[in-house]
Amino acid sequence: MTARGYDIRDVLGMKRWGVWLVLVGYLVAIWVPLVASRHEFTWLVPPLIGGLLISAMAIAVVVIPGDPMPLCAACMTVAAGPLANALVLLETPTSKGNAVTVSHSAVIGVYVFVILRGRRVLPWCGLAAMACVYAWWGTRTGQSPTGAALMLVFEIGPLVIGVLLSFTLRSTAREVFSLREQITDDLGKAAAESAAADERAHQVHYLDATARPLLELIATGAPLADAQRLDCEVLEAHLRDRMRAPLMTELHLDEPVYRARVRGVDVVLIDDSGRDRDDVSDVFAVSVAEAISQIATEVLDDADDGEVFIRIPPPGRGVAASILHRSGDGASRRVEVADDGQVRVAG
Structure with a gap:
């Protein structure tokens, strides 16, 4: 749904400067617990790379233009989620820690906005891939793979809400954009009509000043002198x-x-x-x-x-x-x- 350069990002406020304040707050909410949990990791580099991937996902869903979100960009954004989870969990030996929760909650937050931007199926595929990553991590750390995968069950709710909201929000946005186009067209037509009326008035005034004297002279029926005939020809x-x-x-x-x-x-x-x-x-x-x-x-x-x-x-x-x-x-x-x-x- 695109209307003369407008897309759902206008309704979501993603083209205003305030979105960067929200984005900064979101990134802080990711990195503070991730850094605070550094003692939980056996090696810090992979989790940091995972945090960078999640940050890139959040920035991409805001800055990439197009409505719906371009398929290639949406696929890359969604695919980065399970990869980021794998990097964080790779160096996390236990399920007791903030990093485990933050890694999947942060990704789901981005997935909700991917849904709002018109890609409703891809985030569910991403969630399924994340469940596979968590099952692998559960097996690797001696936990139940099913139990590890079920850690994501509560993330189904935000995605469901995102899908329902996307239908309502995008339908409203479509009506708003259509009304905006209609208003713009009406204003353009009114401006054109006003300009045409002004031009007609200008031409009438010009003709009144230049042609009326000669027309009134001709209307009298009096013979025209040579100079007056020349004036008529020139006019x-x-x-x-x-x-x-x-x-x-x-x-x-x-x-x-x-x-x-x-x-x-x-x-x-x-x-x-x-x-x-x-x-x-x-x-x-x-x-x-x-x-x-x-x-x-x-x-x-x-x-x-x-x-x-x-x-x-x-x-x-x-x-x-x-x-x-x-x-x-x-x-x-x-x-x-x-x-x-x-x-x-x-x-």
């Missing part, structure tokens, strides 16, 4: 460019284009970038955008007649923008701005 071309090539507006080319069209220059703006966005920072670096704006403005201001083509080509061609001016006498001048902001005069 129509400008509004078309805002829809077809919004990046040009973001490059601050509206005013230079307007001035050129008023002088009689035919300006064509082409955006082949293939982006469904009008934020120039999503398409160009700041230095590249500034270079395009500067060069295009210079070409537009220098043009007195003819045609000016400003094009944003598709990505991956090494050219961020190309500006072509064809004057009325047939001469042409082409300027390109590379992806790195370098300016090249092609003709």
Whole structure:
């Protein structure tokens, strides 16, 4: 059960800093009695290695991501339990001691969290393997192997509780994560709708400021003067460019284009970038955008007649923008701005 990066560790608090305090307390509870029982061991090294294995198990069940816990990691964690028990019991000649109890109780504590993390069968296999280890140890130390294995009978209870809790907890977590996803989706839709409404309001305000005066003039039915007709043509071309090539507006080319069209220059703006966005920072670096704006403005201001083509080509061609001016006498001048902001005069 995974939902957009969330897993059962969120519900168990395993991604918060407080879990490390709990983990440290758990490790202290393991090592204090283990060290205090050092006189019970015939050799201290194997039990210390066993304690390190149990510590590694506790850390692994907290830090390893994924839900359910990855199978390989879960198998290694569970398998470390019987091995740790064997190392502790190997140097423990008698059943009277804290080390014997601590070694299996500490492992069972980790097994419960393995169950909560979605691996319900493996810990039971681990418990069966631990019983075999204890039976071997009982035979080795002259005790009843059955009696030694039955020392683990009380550890069945925590595993049963862990299984029952895992069904309830994971079901609740699934509902919580589903509700969280739904809320996130609703918030995203609300934000998108709000942004769309703001954009519509902005466009309406812009049209009201630019197009309304000419529309009201046309609505009067009075003949239009040549200057007014030119204003209509320029406005129509400008509004078309805002829809077809919004990046040009973001490059601050509206005013230079307007001035050129008023002088009689035919300006064509082409955006082949293939982006469904009008934020120039999503398409160009700041230095590249500034270079395009500067060069295009210079070409537009220098043009007195003819045609000016400003094009944003598709990505991956090494050219961020190309500006072509064809004057009325047939001469042409082409300027390109590379992806790195370098300016090249092609003709």
